[in-house]
Amino acid sequence: MRIGVVSTNEVQKALFTELLAPLVGDLIMYDISHAKDGDLEISNAHILLIDMADSNVVECEEVMEALGREEPICLVHDKDLYAMAQRDRISWRNRTIEEIKKALPDLASELDEKKDEADNKNVPDLWIIGASSGGPQALRQFFGDLPRMPISIFVAQHMSEAGYGQMLARLKDVAPGWGVQSAESGMKIKPNSVYLVPRDNTIVINAGVIHLQPYSAQSVSFNPCIDAVIRSVFDCHPHLGVIILSGMGMDGSGGIRTIKGKAKMIMAQDHESSGAKSMPDTARNTGAVQYSANPEGLARKLAQIYGQKTF
Missing domain, CATH: 3.40.1360 (Dna Topoisomerase Vi A Subunit; Chain: A, domain 2)
Incomplete structure (x- = not known):
């Protein structure tokens, strides 16, 4: 040309x-x-x-x-x-x-x-963590064993509108070694950062910059929609991994089915440690999940992928 x-x-x-x-x-x-x-x-x-x-x-x-x-x-x-x-x-x-x-x-x-x-040349690998009921406790255990790494994590935790600020404060408390922020349009993605996905939105990445797109979930208990976040991020940034934590329902399973065999890795919390078991179990039933463990084990696996040792 x-x-x-x-x-x-x-x-x-x-x-x-x-x-x-x-x-x-x-x-x-x-x-x-x-x-x-x-x-x-x-x-x-x-x-x-x-x-x-x-x-x-x-x-x-x-x-x-x-x-x-x-x-x-x-x-x-x-x-x-x-x-x-x-x-x-x-x-x-x-x-x-x-x-x-x-x-x-x-x-x-x-x-x-x-x-x-x-x-995508200078954008770090992205990971999406989807969680619902039992998710806050699982996130505490996960980040408690997770070292600093050159990746960025989007947390899509089902929550009420009133609970968003509380969830953001909780993430900052459980992940002190990470830069924790509410995802906002115009924000440049940085490594070693965690972004909480707002309700009624999904995420698009353009040249390393976050853009929120409105996406109204059908149920208060499934907001933000994990499936929508997985699909929209993968469409613009294929260097993506997904972790499905504790939760009720099946949100997340449709998204990982779409990217099965194409993602960096797909993991899920194991049945025994999940406070609410249907979401990670349904994810496993898709055949897309490649590794299951308790939250601490998932953190160790993620650190191993990037050559890091857990705390």
Whole structure:
């Protein structure tokens, strides 16, 4: 894929390269002298990205003439990337990639793969812990034996609206070696961190940044929906592991069935140690669970995966 950029702004060109080159390869850079010498007419680029935020480009007749030709395809850019926050630059990049995919549909799947790889390059492995009745006690036992590790954990604990603050405080108490926070849109994922998933929401990860998406569960006792969190996170970040702890019902089993054989690992609390047994038992009945133990044993297994020793 050959993408050309027409600009005289060196900062802008550097940001074009930073944002697009990991996905489309090296960019072909053109300035006004190239345009006046006729290089745009004979360019072998599939697409020309015209920097209309650059007044020199706008005032160049040869560049404006290129916009009227059928080849190469021209995309117009009119934003000052330097003035944008990083997440806004990522949003611009994603919109530009969508335009390139429309123009070059045969390369759409390749672009999607490279985008996923680039977005997840510096994001730690993610783990989802799903819990319901008996979950708070299981979480206390689990984190009591869990060392600091370069991963991020999302806790989807069924709770009432009034109990969210109490649950967040409890997590901070039982996981003192971890950065415990309420998951919020715009938050950058950090290693050795625990994020509590709010009610009526699921999680989407975009370039290492959390985005909450509304998702109203059907029952107060199944909120937040563990199945929805598993599916939505896995769709955007395949380096995912899941742990199903004590709980009533079957929430979580649908999510792990969807990612069976694709997740980093799927574990569940064993029958004997679960205060409420149906949720981890139903998870095991899917055939997706690869390891079962009490909460302390699950913590030791997770630490072993990352070469760590438990307390």
